[in-house]
Amino acid sequence: MRALPIIALLLLLSGTSDAWSKTMIWGITSFPPGYITEGPQKGKGYADLLDRFMMEKLPRYEHKVVVYPNWERQLQMMRQGPLVCTSILWYRPPNERASLKGSYLLSAPNGVFFQHDVVVHKNNRRLFGKEVSFKKLLDNQSLRFGYNRPYGITYNRILSDYLGIGPGIELDAMNPADRLQYLRNARNIHVRSGTDMIGGMLKMLLLQRVDYILEYDFMVRYEQQRLGFKDDLVSIPVTEVKDNISRIAYACSDTPEGALAIKAINDVLKKYRNTDEFKKPLYYLVPEGREDLYWEEYEKILRVFR
Numbered sequence: 489m490r491a492l493p494i495i496a497l498l499l500l501l502s503g504t505s506d507a508w509s510k511t512m513i514w515g516i517t518s519f520p521p522g523y524i525t526e527g528p529q530k531g532k533g534y535a536d537l538l539d540r541f542m543m544e545k546l547p548r549y550e551h552k553v554v555v556y557p558n559w560e561r562q563l564q565m566m567r568q569g570p571l572v573c574t575s576i577l578w579y580r581p582p583n584e585r586a587s588l589k590g591s592y593l594l595s596a597p598n599g600v601f602f603q604h605d606v607v608v609h610k611n612n613r614r615l616f617g618k619e620v621s622f623k624k625l626l627d628n629q630s631l632r633f634g635y636n637r638p639y640g641i642t643y644n645r646i647l648s649d650y651l652g653i654g655p656g657i658e659l660d661a662m663n664p665a666d667r668l669q670y671l672r673n674a675r676n677i678h679v680r681s682g683t684d685m686i687g688g689m690l691k692m693l694l695l696q697r698v699d700y701i702l703e704y705d706f707m708v709r710y711e712q713q714r715l716g717f718k719d720d721l722v723s724i725p726v727t728e729v730k731d732n733i734s735r736i737a738y739a740c741s742d743t744p745e746g747a748l749a750i751k752a753i754n755d756v757l758k759k760y761r762n763t764d765e766f767k768k769p770l771y772y773l774v775p776e777g778r779e780d781l782y783w784e785e786y787e788k789i790l791r792v793f794r
Contacts, residue, residue: 512549512740512749513572514539515562518684521710521772522576525555537769538575538598542738545756549749559637560664560681566592567663569741571749578640578660579735582794591661593746595738595753597789598761600782601773603729604639604702609693613722616700621727625700626650629676634698636680636689638667642729643702650674687711694720702726705775733785754794762790 516523522535543551554572556562566572567590579597580588588594606620615631623646625631638644638660648659651670659667671679678698680689690711692698705723712718725731738753740746760766767786774782 510548510550511571512543512546512551513565514543514551514553515556515565515572515574516553517556517559517562518686519559519576520686520714521706527714534599534769534772535574535576538738539573541760541766541769542575542753542756545760546752548752557683558681558685560668563591563660564664566739566741569743569746571741571743571745573738573740573746573749573753575738576736577739579737580641581792587656587658588661588742590742591658592739593742593750595740595750596757596761596793597735597737598757598766599736599770599773600733600785600789601736602705602775602778602782603726603732603734604643604704605708605723606700606726607690607693607703607708607721607723608700609696610720610722611696612699616724619725619727619730622646622702623650623728626676631676631699633677634680634689634692634701635671635677636685636701639702640734642732646728647671687715690715690721706773710772735789758793 516525516536516539518525519533519535521529521533524530524533524536539553543549554565556565562572562574566574575598577592577594579594585594606616606622606625608616622643626633626646627650635647639647644659648654648657651674653659653662653670668679668681671677678692680692682688686703686707689698689701690703690708693701694717703723708721708723712721738750738757740749740753770786
């Protein structure tokens, strides 16, 4: 009768896939043109395609796509595990991941992108300079910032400092309830964490219910076409991140199952990242007029394997 626990232990120590979850959940939420969850382009966003690429290359797993109502819920489910993954979280090198412990594990980078601009309504353009500082905008209590999700390492740190969140705590790795509580305590920040995360916040800006938001150029362009407006919104470069390049990566739950999944994902990236098949979804991220710079930066990630 004691043989069964010993066999189970041996399977666990051997790393046999039978000892781990064989189901990989791909968590998605409305995040166009990353995850597109409705309309004629449903399932054809760049993150949808990056997810699908990895599903096809990892037949050892059973893959299941689960739609979450918002980004906060998706991050929460990744924390709970045992194996929830996504293709579009911010990459950090291994020596900068300590603060993510217990939240998620990262793969090698799978793409690059330019940072967010400050986006404002054209009627309020006069209130902003040719270039703006996000830190100084937050300090201006007469302007209301529209928040809908974490924005990457640089912006998150500026927000954390403004909100009084100490160093060593990553905004996107915090418990969602704690993060939202900090944000809602700030009088000049309006938090929108519901469905239609991108379009909903852009509509609030169009209605001038907030004064400025942070958004990617490619997302604003996509939503302008989808919502049928053209010149109502203006993007302004931000001093702290001007022309900065960031990297994205696959991420999975910080569990033993997640560690095995990330190893398998890295093996696929090493083999396929420089192929046209893999790069095709990334054309969504290429800003107009900066194509050469984009692909120069992409070449650099091909030398990074974890």
